[in-house]
Amino acid sequence: MLADPVLSRELKSLQEELATAQRQRPVQSADRLIESEVQITTDSDTVASGGTAATAGRLPVRFVSVVVLGAALICIVLLVVTSALGVSDGNLLIVRAYAQSKQQNPLEKARTAVETLINRLRGIDMPEGIVKTNGRLEATQVDVAAKYPGRLATLTVDEGDEVTAGQVVGTISSPETEAQLRAAQAQLQKAKQALAAAVASIAQKKSELDFSRGDYQRAKTLVERGNISVQTVDQRRNRLDQADAAYVSANAERDEAESAIKSATADVERLQAVLADLVLLSPRSGRVQYRLARAGEVIAPGQRVLTVLDLKDVYMTIYLPANVAGKLMIGDEARTILDPVPEYVFPSTISFVATEAQFTPKSVETAEEREKLMFRVKLQADPAVLAKFHSSVKTGVRGLGFVRTDPKIPWPDELKVKLPQ
Numbered sequence: 001m002l003a004d005p006v007l008s009r010e011l012k013s014l015q016e017e018l019a020t021a022q023r024q025r026p027v028q029s030a031d032r033l034i035e036s037e038v039q040i041t042t043d044s045d046t047v048a049s050g051g052t053a054a055t056a057g058r059l060p061v062r063f064v065s066v067v068v069l070g071a072a073l074i075c076i077v078l079l080v081v082t083s084a085l086g087v088s089d090g091n092l093l094i095v096r097a098y099a100q101s102k103q104q105n106p107l108e109k110a111r112t113a114v115e116t117l118i119n120r121l122r123g124i125d126m127p128e129g130i131v132k133t134n135g136r137l138e139a140t141q142v143d144v145a146a147k148y149p150g151r152l153a154t155l156t157v158d159e160g161d162e163v164t165a166g167q168v169v170g171t172i173s174s175p176e177t178e179a180q181l182r183a184a185q186a187q188l189q190k191a192k193q194a195l196a197a198a199v200a201s202i203a204q205k206k207s208e209l210d211f212s213r214g215d216y217q218r219a220k221t222l223v224e225r226g227n228i229s230v231q232t233v234d235q236r237r238n239r240l241d242q243a244d245a246a247y248v249s250a251n252a253e254r255d256e257a258e259s260a261i262k263s264a265t266a267d268v269e270r271l272q273a274v275l276a277d278l279v280l281l282s283p284r285s286g287r288v289q290y291r292l293a294r295a296g297e298v299i300a301p302g303q304r305v306l307t308v309l310d311l312k313d314v315y316m317t318i319y320l321p322a323n324v325a326g327k328l329m330i331g332d333e334a335r336t337i338l339d340p341v342p343e344y345v346f347p348s349t350i351s352f353v354a355t356e357a358q359f360t361p362k363s364v365e366t367a368e369e370r371e372k373l374m375f376r377v378k379l380q381a382d383p384a385v386l387a388k389f390h391s392s393v394k395t396g397v398r399g400l401g402f403v404r405t406d407p408k409i410p411w412p413d414e415l416k417v418k419l420p421q
Contacts, residue, residue: 127409127412128409129404129405129406129409130402130403130404130405130409130411130412130415131320131324131402131403131404131405132400132401132402133318133319133320133400133401134318134398134399134400134401135316135317135318135336135379135398135399135400135401136316136317136396136397136398136399137314137315137316137336137338137394137395137396137397137398137399138314138315138316138317138395138396139286139309139310139311139313139314139315139393139395140309140310140313141289141307141308141309141310142283142284142286142307142308142309142310143304143306143307143308144169144170144280144281144282144283144304144305144306144307144308145302145303145304145305146172146278146280146299146300146301146302146303146305147277147301147302148172148174148177148274148277148278148301149174149298149299149300149301150172150173150174150177150278150298150299151172151173151174151296151297151298151299152170152171152172152293152294152295152296152297152298152299152305153170153171153172153173153295154170154171154295155169155170155291155293155294155295155305155306156168156169156170157169157170157288157291157306158288158291159288159289159290159291160287160288161287161288162285162286162287162288162391163282163285163286163287163288163308164282164285165282165283165284165285166281166282167281167282168279168280168281169280169281169282169288169305169306170279170280170295170305170306171278171279171280172278172279172280172299173278174274174275174278177271177274177275177278178275180267180271181268181271181272181275184264184267184268184270184271185264185268187260187263187264187267188261188264188265188267188268189264190260190264191257191260191261191263191264192257192261194253194256194257194260195254195257195258195260195261196257197253197257198250198253198254198256198257199254201250201253201254202247202250202251202253202254204250205243205246205247205249205250206247206250208243208246208247209240209243209244209246209247211243212236212239212240212242212243212244213240213243215236215239215240216233216236216237216239216240219232219233219236219237220233280305280306282306282308283308284308284310285310285311285312286308286309286310286311286312287308287309287311288306288307288308288309289307289308289309289395290306290307291305291306292304292305292306292307293305309395311386311390311393312383312386312387314380314381314386314393314395315348315351315352315378315379315380315381316336316348316378316379316381316399316401317376317377317378317379318376318377318379318401318403319374319375319376319377320374320375320377320403321373321374321375322357322373322374322375324403324405325353325354325375325377327405327406328350328353328377328403328405329350329407330350330351330352330353331349331350331351332349332350332403332404332407333347333348333349333350333404333407333411334347334348334349334350334379334401334402334403334404335347335348335401335402335411335415335417336348336379336381336399336400336401336402337399337400337402338397338398338399339397339398339399340394340397341420343418344418344419344420345414345415345416345417345418346381346382346385346417346419347382347385347417348379348380348381348382348401349379349380349382350377350378350379350380350403351378351379351380352376352377352378352380353375353376353377353378354375354376354377356375357373357374357375377401377403379401379403385419388419389420402415
């Protein structure tokens with residue numbers, strides 16, 4: 001049974017016409033064939049038995065003709081009905097074309113217009129120089145991972161939450177690192193005290209050195225006058241040398257204390273940096289795509305905790321043959337239509353064309369094989385559109401991508417930019 005009443009009526013009318021036409025021609029042919037057989041039989045009977053025998057043989061001949069005609073008529077009717085009921089796709093197409101040849105009602109006209117638009121968008125009736133292909137909407141993904149091991153103490157966001165760059169999304173506790181930091185801070189304090197002691201020792205040793213130097217100078221003057229012995233002068237010179245060595249040693253201790261301070265300071269800064277890295281921050285503004293850990297779990301170095309989508313870097317990935325990809329230029333305009341909202345057309349820009357084929361792992365030499373190569377192309381979404389519809393952007397959505405092999409070709413009306421209001 002046909003669901004369309006118009007087609008049902010037209011089919012029934014056409015069936016009757018076909019049945020009538022086919023019924024008349026076989027019956028006439030059958031009558032002529034039977035009459036000829038009767039004539040032949042009558043002639044034969046006349047020759048064999050005379051006129052009386054021929055007249056007597058006509059009655060069974062007509063009875064046979066009626067039976068033959070009835071059987072032929074039944075076969076013809078069955079054949080016509082079986083063919084007209086749609087057993088043959090060709091007959092059904094003929095009937096449909098016959099029905100569509102008559103005047104269409106408004107619903108049929110609207111349906112035809114919609115089918116025409118869909119055919120154009122599917123690439124069946126695309127203008128010359130505009131290529132359509134299927135694609136998938138994607139965005140740049142950034143992972144938030146632990147740099148150092150520890151226990152995940154808090155995780156403040158969930159999948160689907162919006163985050164901003166620098167926002168705290170979780171913390172990792174590490175008591176061992178905190179204890180090491182306290183030890184490093186104590187070492188730093190000790191090194192500072194050692195430096196203070198070294199500075200004081202330098203002042204003392206310098207005073208002793210100055211006194212020994214003056215005492216030695218006086219001894220040399222007195223020995224020239226003969227007031228003291230040479231042995232006394234030698235003793236005072238030895239004390240000067242000792243004071244000078246002590247002064248040099250005090251300066252070395254000061255340098256050592258300063259180095260210890262630098263080392264302790266570096267340890268403190270390193271441990272503070274470790275603790276700072278235990279606070280997980282969002283590297284970019286976007287939306288949390290995956291939450292890969294839960295609070296209380298022990299995190300290993302480099303383990304991912306969250307995946308954030310950068311919704312300012314959204315693009316559609318499509319694949320095009322070599323003869324089309326070779327004509328595209330970076331920065332050319334493109335169009336995208338998403339399956340959830342096919343009534344809108346979004347502007348895009350060609351931002352990437354792969355230099356290597358995606359589906360052919362081996363090198364090919366023949367021209368026929370080169371035509372089968374597919375190249376990945378990225379259609380970058382307009383940043384202004386992304387900023388305006390930030391909350392509505394969804395990755396993974398399928399749709400259609402449209403590119404032009406020649407930038408001079410104008411976009412048809414169906415592919416002009418149309419954004420939600």
